[in-house]
Amino acid sequence: MRKKLNCILLVDDDPDDNFFHQIIINEMNMVNTIDIARNGIEALEYLQKENCIPPDIIFLDLNMPKMNGWEFLEKYKHLSKEQKAKALIIILTTSANPEHIEKAKEIEDVTGFETKPLTKEMLTKILQEHFQNYI
C-alpha cells in the first residue's frame, strides 16, 4: 500500500475556498494533515514553528491581506533548508493574469500555477508528477 502525504498547507484568506479545498483533498484521501494559514505571516510562522509538520505541498493564494503571496515568497527564499523542507509551492489563485504567471515562473521555489478551484484532476496530476510513491 502506498503512503499518504504527510501534510498539505493551504495559504489562503478565503474561508469558503479553504473549506472547499479541504473537502476535495479529503475526498482524495491522500494526506494525513491539512493545515491552513490565512496569510503570508501565518504561513511563515507555521513553517518556523519548532514542532511543525513539514508540509509536502503548499497551495499559495496571491491576493491576501497583511502579507500577500509575493511577499511570502520573498521571505520564504531566505528560510533555512530545514524550514523549507521539501515543500512544493503551487500558486492557486483566482485568475490567471499573464503578468503573474510570468512573474511566478521566475521564482525558483514555485513549482506550479493553477487557477481556483482546486479539482481532483489537478491533484491527481500533481501526485503523478511529483509524488509517484504515494497514493
Added chain:
Amino acid sequence: MAKFSLYKWFKNVSIAHKLYSVVGIMAVLIAFELGTLYFAMNTLSSVRAFVGAEGLWSKSQKDAVYHLQQYSQTDSEEDLQAFYHFMKVPMGYHKTLSELNKTDLDLNVARQGLLEGRSHPDDTDGMIKLFRRFKDISYIHESINIWAEADATIAELMPIAEKLHAEINSPSPSQDKLDEIIQEIEPINQKLTLLEDDFSYTLGEGARWLENTILALLLAIALTVEFSGLILTYFVVRGISKGLKEIRSASKGIGKRDFSVRAKVFSNDEIGLLAKSFNDMTAELSDSIQKQLQSSQDLEAKTKFIEESERRIVRIMEALTKTTQFDFSEKLTISDRADELDVIAAGLNTMSEELEYHLKQLKQSEEKLNDAQHLAHIGSWEWNIVNNTIEWSDELYRIYGMSREDFEANYENYIECIHPDDREYVNNIIQKSYQDHQPFDFFHRLLLPNGDERTLHGRGEVFLNNEGEIIRMNGTAQDVTEEKEIEKKLNQYNIELETKNRDLESKTNFIQENEKRIVRIMEALIKTTQLDFSEKLTISDRGDELDAIAVGLNTMSEELEFHLQQVKESEEKLNVAQRLSKIGNWEWDMATNKVQWSDEMFNVHGYGDERFEVTFEKAMERVLPEDVERSNERMKINIENALQSFTENSSLEFEIDPVTYTLVLPDDSRKVVQGIGKIILNTDGLPTKMVGTVQDINEQYKVEKKLNQYTIELEIKNKELAQFAYAASHDLQEPLRTISNFSKLLANKLEPYDDKDMNQYMRLITGGANRMSKRIFDLLDYSTVGKNMSKLDTDCNLVLKDVLIDLSALIEESGAEINAEKLPITLCGDLQVVFQNLISNAIKFKKEGIPPVIDISASDTGKEFLFAFKDNGIGIEKEYNDRIFIIFQRLHTRTEYDGTGIGLSLCKKIVELHGGNIWVESEAGKGSTFYFTIPKN
C-alpha cells in the same frame, strides 16, 4: 702701389706716342752725339790753341834769349827792350797759370794773361776751360806741370837780364862778367827747349787720346742710336702687325659666318682699341644676327600661333553656336597654353555646363517641386483674380481626387469639393482674406467623389498691385490626414530642395563671376560676355569670327538671362512655399562663422523684414538659454558622430536627428520650432559647414502637446480601467466560485435522491455560475488584450499552423476541410486569437449535415495585407453584419450555439490595435467571408 712697368706702359701707349717716343729718343741721342762732338771740337780747338800758344811762347822765349844775348854784345838798350817785349808773352802765360792754380779763379785775369801771351781772344775761354776741366787727365796734368816748370825756368831770365843791364850800365862793365852772365842764359835756354818739346809732345799725346776717346764715344753713341732706333721700330711694328693679324684672322672668321670669333687684344693702343671695337662690332653683329634669327623664328611661331588661334576661334564659335542651340554634347578642348582663348574656351565649357546644368536643374527643380508637393501632399494653387482663372498643381488635383480633364478649376467648383459641413466656413475665410488682404491658414475637410474624407491644411495669401488692388491669391493645400509621416518627408525634401537651391545659387554666382573674369581678361580683345544683360555687344559689319563670337555671346547672354530669370522665378516660388509652410533654411560656414538665412528664417525668428549679417551667436540669440546649452552639447555629439561616420563609411554628410526647441521673442512670447540639419565634411574629414531648416511648428506643437496630454490621461484612464477590470473580475470570481463549488458538491450529494426538479435546479445554478465565471474571464481577456502588444515580424503561416494544431480535435470531430493559401510575413502582434476565433466560428456555425470548408487567403494591397476567411456555414443576415463584432452580442440562443459572444469582439479589438479593420460579407444561408486588414507598418 702698382709697379710701374715701362714695357707695359710702352705697350699700351698709342702708336703716335710710340712713334714720338722713338723719334724723341733718337733726337736726344743725336743731340747728345752732337753735344759730344761740339765738346770734342772745342776741346781739340783749345788743344790747338795751346799748341799755338806754345809756339808763340817758344818763339817769344827764343827771341827774348836772342835779344838778351844781343844786348850783352851790343849793349843796346833796344835789345833789352826787345827782350822785355818778348818776355811779355811768357809773362802773360805765367799770369794765367798762376791764376789757374788759384781756387777762386778770376777769369778776367786768366783771360788777360792769355791775351798778353798773344792768344786769339776767341780761344781764351776754351783754353781756360780745357785746363780747368781736364786738369786731372794725366796728359793735361803733365802738360801743366811742364808748363809750370817752364814758367819757373823762364822766370830765371828776368834776374839775368837785370844783372846784365846792371853790368852794362855799370861804370866799368867787365866783359868777363858779361860773358859769365851770358853763360847762365844758355842752360836755361836749353832746358826751356826741352820743356817746350815735352809740353808739345804731351799735349799732342793728350790731343790724340782725346781724339780717340771722342771717336770711340761718338761711335758708341752712333751705334746706340742705330740700335735703339731699330729695337723701338721692331717693337712698334711687331705690336701693330700682331694686332692687325688678329683682326685679320677674326675678319676671316666672320667672313666664314663664324660670329663666335674674337680678335685677341694685346694692348690698349689703337690696334688694341681697334680689336676691341672690332670685337664689339662682331658681338653686336652676332647679336643682331641672332636677333634676326630669333625674330624670324618668332615670326614663324606667331604665324603658326595666329593660324592655330584662328582655328581655335572657329572651334569656339562652333561650340558657341551649338551651345546657343542647347547642344551640350561637345566640349571644347582646352590646350595647355592657358591663354585667353583657353580662358574663353574654359569659360564657354563652364557656361555650357552651367547652362546644361541649369536646364537640368530647372527641370529637376520643377520635378522636385512636383515630387515634393506630391510627397508632402501639398498642392498649390494660384487664383488670378484679374482673369478669374485658377491654376492647380498636379498634386492638388490628386488631393482632390480629380483630373485636369474632368474638373474645371474655378472657385465655385472648388467650393463644391469641400465637405458640405465646411463649405460655409471655408467660404467665409476666403472671402474675409479677399476683403482684408490678409493671409489665411486653416484646416478643412474634403469630400472626394469616391466618398472618402480628407483633412486639408489650407494656407494662402493675397497679392496686391501698386494700387492696392487684389490681383491674385496664392495658396497651398496640404493633405494632413497622415500628417506625421508627411511632415517628416516634407522636411527632408525641403532640406534637399534648399540644399539644391543653395547649390544652384552658388553655381549661378560662380558663372557670373567666371564670365566676368573672362570679360575682364578679354576686354581689350573682344568686349564680350558681359553678364550685365543690360548691354549687348555691338556687331561690326565685318562679319568675321570675332563678330560671330559676339553674336554667339549675345545669344547666349539672352539665353542666360532668360534662364536666370526662370531660376529666379523658381526660387521665388520656393520662397513663397517656404513662407506658407513656415520653413526657413540656413547654412552655417564653420570657418567664417557666417550663417546664411533664408527670408523665412528671419520670419520664423520673429525678425520680420529686419535683415542683418547672421553669425552662429546671432542665430542662437533668440533660442531659449537651456536649449542653447542643450544644442551645444548635442552639437559636440553630432560632430563626433559625423567624424565617426566619416571614419567608418567615409561619408561626407551626416544627418542630424530633428530637434525641437523654443525661441524667446522680444515680447517674451515663446515659439516652438523644429530644426533639421546635416553636417558637411570636407574630404579630409573636417566639418566645414552645417545646413538645415527650421520650421515654425508652434501650432502643431501646441496641438501635439495637448494631444500628448490627452494620450497620457487616456493611458492613465486605460490603466485604471484595466486595474478595475482585473480587480472587479477577481473580486467577482470569489463569491461566484463559492456558489459554483458548493452547488457542485450539493448536486453530487443530492444525486442519489433522484428528484428530477431538484437535479435540474442544481444544474441550472451550476451552469449559471459557470457561465458567469467564464464571462468574467472573457471580459478580463478583452480588457487586457494587446496591453503589452509588441510587434514582431511574424510568419502568418506558422501562426495558422499552431492554431490548427490547437484546434485539431475540433477539426477532426467536425470533419472540416481547411484550405490555406500562402500567407505573408508581416510585422504584427499576436494574431493567433484572431485566427483561432475565425476558424472555430466557421466550424461552429456550420450547416447541419454539411462538413465545413474554410478557405484562408491573404493579398497585398500595397499599404496593408488583406486576410480573408471564407466558409460555407449558415451565414449572417446582412442587418447583423455589424452587430456581431460587439462584445457579448449573440445572434443565436445558447442552446443552439455555445459561446459567450466575446470571440469576434476580441478579434475586432486586436485587428484595430494593429490599425486595421475587420468586417464580414455574408448573407443568411450562403456562408460568410470574414475580412481583416493588417497595415504593413
